[in-house]
Amino acid sequence: MYNNHNNARSTNDPVPVIIVGSGLAGLSAAYTALQSGATSVYMFERAAKPGGNSIKASSGINGATTGDDAFFADTIRSAGKRLAETASSEAKVQREHLIKILTERSPQAIGFLSDLGVDLSVVTQLGGHSRARTHRGAGKTPPGVAIVSTLLEKLKTEFGKGKFRLLTGCEVTKLLTTTHSDGAVAVTGVEYKTEAAGVEMLRGPVVFATGGFAGDTHGLLSRYRPDLSGLPSTNEPRPGGHDVLTAVGARLVDMDSVQIHPTGFVDPQNPGARLKFLAAEMLRGEGGILLHEGKRFVNELETRERVSEVIMKLPEAKEEGVLKQWDVRLLLDPGAAKAAEGHISFYVWKGLLKKLKVKDLAETTQKTLREYAEVVSGREGKVDGMGRRAFGHWSLGVKEWDDEAEVCVGRITPIVHFTMGGVAINDHAQVLASELGQEQKPIQGLWAAGEITGAIHGDNRLGGSSLLECVVFGRISGERAALAARDGHG
Template sequence: MAQVIVVGGGLAGLSAAHTLLERGANVLLLDKQPFMGGNSTKATSGINGAGTATQQELGIPDNAKIFFEDTKKSARELARDDLIAVLTGRSGDAVNWLQNKFGLDLSKVARLGGHSQPRTHRGSAQFPGMVITYAQMERLEDLAQSTPERVQIKKKARVSKLLKDESGSVVGVEYVHNGQTQTAYGPVILATGGYAADFTSDSLLKKHRPEFWELPTTNGEHCTGDGHKLAMAIGASAIDLEKVQVHPTGLVDPNEPDAKVKFLAAEALRGVGGLLLDNEGKRFVDELQHRDYVTGKMWENGKYPIRLVLNGQASSEIEWHCKHYVGRGLMKRFESGEALAKEIGIPPAQLKKTFDEYNVIAKTKKDPFGKKFFSTGEWKMDDVFNVAIMTPVLHYTMGGLEIDAESRVVGKDGKPINGLFAAGEVAGGVHGANRLGGSSLLGCVVFGRVSGDSAAAYLLQRTGAIAAKAAGRLGVVAGHLESGSGAPAQSQAREEQQTAKGEQTAGKSSGGKGGEFTAEEVAKHNKKDDIWVIVNGQVLDVTSFLPEHPGGEKAILLYAGRDATEEFNMLHDPKVIPRYAPDSVIGNLKK
């Protein structure tokens, strides 16, 4: 069967690819990065969903209508009712799909800023963005190995041009891979992300929001508006490009306060009860307000540094995040309010006054800053605290390519461009003037699935003669995607072979190149041009892998010459090493 080309390997592209396979289409996925995942892996708070099975089990009275109203209020004057209806109306099904198809734990539900109900889903341990994206990524890579006639993945493949036929329909792409320019044919789904790290010569950021040009960003360097520029070059319409979200809580590394790229503090940190305090130890804003509002109040208050403070109860509720941030040097733990007051540079009595006032506010529900939702438990000086310095950061671009409710890219003439679709952050208008926390992953999954549905339908329409054959293949592909016993015997056997193969690789890797090294020997290799780490008893030489690490170089450099097992296991499944960096294993740690 003919293929659909997916450009971008983040969550939107992956969701589109899996949906295409379910609908019987073949997939060619092109990603310019050495590893798929994109910014989706960095999402820390969770994925929104209204009317999900999890909410029903927890007795949360939420539905798509309530979610629609919350989103429309956040989007303000730029609300697109048709797109919001798709986003919110399909949100419950999207979360259920992730749980049912990929066996994901999304059993915890939190209320983030701007939401009238708890609806942001995450699991009990790792960053939800990473867990959700990796689950889809690994499944697609397995399919690329077991059924290469159905799925092809090309990394480090940069699309340079969209190809059109005489009628103006998009019929393929031109891309550069391994130094050679190649072409591929089929309808195209753009899932290339936003432009909040677009510091290039033709920067969309500088053109539309020059006042934000000097701000730090949470985005990877790949977020340079590639999909926008490709589509606009052939007549696509773009909307709301000036709507760039500045997130209030970027984590400041005390060792690199001026770093251009910042790690994002999960919005869930405020959702579980974290307080924002200025340099006088005072609150100045409703911590659960919309992101742009909180950012504005930080700028208006101007009393820096501003700290996000979690007490013992809030810290325990989101313990993994705190432990991760502390491990990276982005958060500090204090054993008492007195120690925290000393860090801020204020008398302990001043901090106690802030806590006492907040306790009264939480009980009476009368906050001068308008806060409506409060976590249980009192703020006391004899408690432990996890604290991080915050700064506003470029985070998300609401503007992008204009799409309709079927994810079809709209041209400057107001009509859909045949054969071209968009999903995720590259698609504009979905979130209006401001995006709600938890809706970025949701937008990727919902519109990834919508674009997959639409592109598959378009493909079948263009190739009607093979529609019947595609329908027959649907059951086979669906079987591949099922995690349970519904897979056909042949598919199951192939997956078992792949699993065995992976285990063999892991087994070989555990012995590495036969060496045994002491911790003292590993410690000598602690420089950027010669870096070893210990993970689960294995010794890894990650020098050549360093620039390609999806989490950035710093994540590895923090553990140069040391045991990184605890941090690694927080974030990764054990099979990550044999799958993505088997050659890095050089031996075992000598006991």
């Protein structure tokens, strides 16, 4: 049975902006839409609570400073062959244009969040970056929680229930459309369902921000990357929303480009769990190192793709049954642990990190730490044989050796973390019904932002750019959808 939500308003009432997904992309779109004059925003979230995967983000959000042209270059390099070997020169131009928007608008993204009251005062360097540009707060609250909770509170207090309506437990199952005389399809609203009311409809321009498909093990992941189905994931096991978009003609790009994050915690109490906590990349950025059988084996600040590749060439662990896992240790000395104190206390509380004294470590590990300390301190002109150039806040042995010093150690393994593929969009965040490199054909009334989109990250996403992507393209989509709603479209 259908219930038309629009029955609650007459045809002369203002058109609302409809946002599907309550992660950072959706929240950024909602706030910007209301800032831009939208009379109301309806946000649909299929889960019981808002926040999506954004609320789990633990390393921070990238923001370039004035004159940081290297951010664009770092992102281009990280995109790898997917960008460099793009078949069409026009498609390559389109990809690079999206990357330029992402990087050039990063200072404004940081400013947007800071103006809302989010603390982003700590800046660190993550893997694949040529300099420090990833922002997080100085307190104990992880950046994802801090950003999402601040935006939610601002939406509720600044605009109130009459303008911002968050509907949890509501799944959008279909996009409503109309077909123009030239055959082009335009989106006019959504069909959604709830347990209480059944199937309902709402008319208005739509921003799709439902995230990726890294947790859709038996659905989109097995369809596009069946080789990864045996890996654990940081994402909840839920279906991707991509098929809803392709049903109205949206084009998908890079769907086989899936990011494996090199460091997911293996819980010693439940090592075979498929859903795992992320060992934040900032743990390595602040000085943490990776060990296999007590020895370093990789530059910990290489790209996620590279570090994962090196780990997965090591022998697999066999004790977890059907899961593909590895036996690698993440170790933070006192300096690195203090710099990441907010994260460390949580991981220790969860039992994912254990505190040990240096004297209680295996002899091979102690030898590795002494050698590494000499590199960090630059004694005797030593350089890092792994190519690491930034050592965060590592302090052990830099001035003097301390056998009583306490280090933090946890087991990690590569995990399915992020999907770079998704719907093709243009610089206005409109969803395209055309292939990259062809004449762009935007689907009227439909925008997308965040992990649901493709073509921005290529082979590999830089740490800190997922939250940035959500803010930059979320704000673009929210502004554009608000203009469409004001003009009565939808």
